[in-house]
Amino acid sequence: MNAAKILVLNGPNLNMLGLREPEIYGRETLDDLNAKCVEKAAKLGLEADCRQSNIEGEMVTWIQGARTSHKGIILNAGAYTHTSVALHDALLASELPVIEVHLSNIFGRESFRHHSYISPIAAGVICGFGSLGYDLALEAMAKQVA
Numbered sequence: 001m002n003a004a005k006i007l008v009l010n011g012p013n014l015n016m017l018g019l020r021e022p023e024i025y026g027r028e029t030l031d032d033l034n035a036k037c038v039e040k041a042a043k044l045g046l047e048a049d050c051r052q053s054n055i056e057g058e059m060v061t062w063i064q065g066a067r068t069s070h071k072g073i074i075l076n077a078g079a080y081t082h083t084s085v086a087l088h089d090a091l092l093a094s095e096l097p098v099i100e101v102h103l104s105n106i107f108g109r110e111s112f113r114h115h116s117y118i119s120p121i122a123a124g125v126i127c128g129f130g131s132l133g134y135d136l137a138l139e140a141m142a143k144q145v146a
């Protein structure tokens with residue numbers, strides 16, 4: 001049987017991990033993070049399909065496509081978390097379980113980061129634990145798709 005495919009989608013500026021504000025986001029690069037996700041997913045009998053985009057429309061298109069090819073979505077939408085009705089709508093249309101992840105604790109930061117368009121439609125939200133959050137999200141996703 002094929003492993004359930006999970007879209008692990010990172011949004012804008014997350015390609016800059018390791019360089020960008022390391023005191024907030026850590027020293028790990030996106031490649032490091034993706035490699036860890038692939039490994040963790042395999043241990044859980046899942047397949048992590050890791051993607052990143054700085055373009056909102058591209059993320060919408062990938063989320064729409066996941067509807068038929070994937071079993072769930074782990075999403076760190078970066079700043080689009082706080083602005084994007086389009087991502088909210090695309091996630092609803094996908095009819096897939098969604099887990100929202102943030103590296104930083106968005107509730108301990110500026111007030112404009114406290115609102116998320118993703119949280120109301122997510123199965124759960126994990127923030128503040130750095131890259132461990134993706135591991136935890138994969139564990140939770142394994143239960144969601146079981």
Ligand code: DQA
Nearest residue numbers: 013076078079102103104113
């Ligand atoms: C982030 C938090 C967002 O507020 C920010 O815009 C990001 C990263 C996080 O992972 O902590 O780009 O999603």
